[in-house]
Each structure stands twice: as C-alpha cells, then as structure tokens.
Amino acid sequence: MASMEILENISLKQHSTMGLGGSARFACTVTSRGELAEALIWAKDHQQATLMIGTGSNIIWRDEGFDGLLIINAILGYELLEQDPGNFYLRTGAGENWDNVVARTVADGLSGIEALSLIPGTVGATPIQNVGAYGQDVSQTITTIEAYDTVLNEYVIIRGFDCGFSYRTSRFNGVEQGRFYITAVTYNLRRANPEAPYYPAVQKYFDEHSVQNVTPAILREAVIAIRTAKLPDSKIVHNSGSFFGNPIITQQLFKDIQLLYPDVPHWMVEDSVKLPAAWLIEQAGFKDVHDAETGMGTWSNQALVLVNESATTTAQLLAFKLKITDAVTGKFGIELQQEPELLPR
C-alpha cells in the first residue's frame, strides 16, 4: 500500500478561502482511517503537533503559520440506508464536499439538509460550528459522529445529542476544540417535502416565483438563487462567508438604540434581543467599502462578508476588522464577535 506523502513548508494561503496566512511546517492529505493512523504515528515519532482541517472556508490562518503537521481530511464515502419506509440514514465520509452531498440527497428526494445548499466545505466540518442557514442546521439531522479521540487515542462514536449543539457552536468548537478528528458523520433524512413555515427570504422567493408545491429540489433551487445573489463565490473572491455573528444584547441597550434608530431590525431571543451584524456594520459606515490601506473590503451585497481584495497578510485583515469593530462599538456599544476561527489557537 502506498504511504501518504508528508509535504514540508506548505503555504496556508491555499488552505483558507480568505487566501491569507503563513506556512505549515508539514502537511498531508488523508483519504482513509489507515492514512490518518499513519499521519498520527508520524507526528508522534517526529514530536509534531497536529491539526485537522477540511477546505479552510472557516479558517483565518495567523501570519506566524502552524509549527506542526496539518492533516487535510479527504476521507470519502456515501452510504444510504433505509431504516423504515421513507426514513433514511446517510453515512458520509468527513472529507466529502458538503454541497455535493446535499445535491445527491436532494436528487434522491430526501429532505433535512437541502436548505444548507451551497455552503462551502466538507462534511466533517459541519458539526464543528453546527453549520446552519435558511432555517436548518445540522444539529437537526446528525445522529452520530465517528471520530478519532486524540485524548483517549481511540475511535469513538458520539451521538448527536451529546455534541452540545447550539447556535453556531458545539463541544467541538468549545471546551473540547481540536480534540476529535471526525472521520464520518451520519444524518437522518426523510423522503418527504419540507414543510412551512419557511425562512422569510425563502418564502419571499416562493411568492415571487409562484411556487406552490415545495419539494427538497425546489427549496435547494431557492436557496442557491438567494445565496448566489447575495454572497461572493469563495472560489473567485477571497472571503470566509459571514465574518461576524449576529450580536445578542440586553433589552435596555436595545431600547437606547431604538430611540435613535426607530427602524432598527431585530428579533427577540428569550429575554434578549438579536441584531443583524450587517445592519450595524452598514450604519457604522462600512457598506461596500474598499479600504486601500489594508487591501480589504466589505461585499457590495452583504456587509457582513469581508473580502480580501489585495491584502497579503492576516495582520492587514485584522487591522481592517479592528476598524469595523471599533466603529460599531463607538456607535452602538456592541462588540462584534468574529465567526471564522483564527488558527492556530
């Protein structure tokens, strides 16, 4: 059996859709559990730290780079099992391209992940931040995760309800960040049509296109149309999707803001109020900005997306981020939190 190749001094720019960052001292691509075992033994023998990634669509690499072995997960696999009539379990390799998997399930008439169409990245990364969009997130369908536990040094099966899923969080990007190397994920899908109520932007699309009978394929089509109009294609424009989470603030602070901005968009979240970060960024003067000093900008159709126009270092990106967060804090007293991970930690 051919052994996987360990490469040396690899630019991390090609492993982040933002296109920034230093170098990894070593890197390898693993396509099976056997190759992952080989990589881990090699790292131990050479006393190197390890870090597993997919395609880098949620990673901002530090300019200092990563002094260790970067393990790129390319483990494939797609097995569909009908448990009861209409009730399916889909086990997928962690290195599968997420949108290809969504497309295949939709072609099979299955519902459960179709609103997550066109999200870049791999299957194995979806549990990390509980990937979500347009009314679905993966916590609703993940039943089990197969992962190599780097603390116990053995494979474990983690059940969906033990993943600590919440809005864009899980145990995998919380206290146990970096502990589990995910090799496969199983989703529970149904042969059924997605039911109303639909996410407002999706409902608007259905109304505008006179859609009556919503199938998984039609929901996927709507999400693709909405996303394509709003977001840049990360294969063409360097970006990491939403750069900030939507902040949740106290009712008192919300009332203060509403006095000055009666039309401020918001949603109630239990006793608190959630505001769209994009609105705050626009109000702070960063709508469709092209910052010559840092080579960074905000995407014309969505201010929440920071784009790398000509920046060459992560320091430039962080300087631009600071301009935005300082302006938002100065105007509204709200601290925006970065969504893509700054690595290494």
Ligand SMILES: Cc1cc2nc3c(=O)[nH]c(=O)nc-3n(C[C@H](O)[C@H](O)[C@H](O)COP(=O)(O)OP(=O)(O)OC[C@H]3O[C@@H](n4cnc5c(N)ncnc54)[C@H](O)[C@@H]3O)c2cc1C
């Ligand atoms: C244009 C654009 C739009 C986006 N839209 C959305 C959206 O709508 N909703 C949303 O939730 N996200 C969105 N994202 C963010 C991103 O696509 C997701 O977070 C995606 O799941 C990341 O996949 P990846 O394979 O690129 O992971 P990476 O960026 O490579 O890794 C992300 C994190 O997961 C860890 N990781 C990756 N694979 C594994 C594994 N197999 N085992 C253990 N740890 C692993 C990494 O160490 C890192 O901490 C968007 C990004 C872009 C660029």
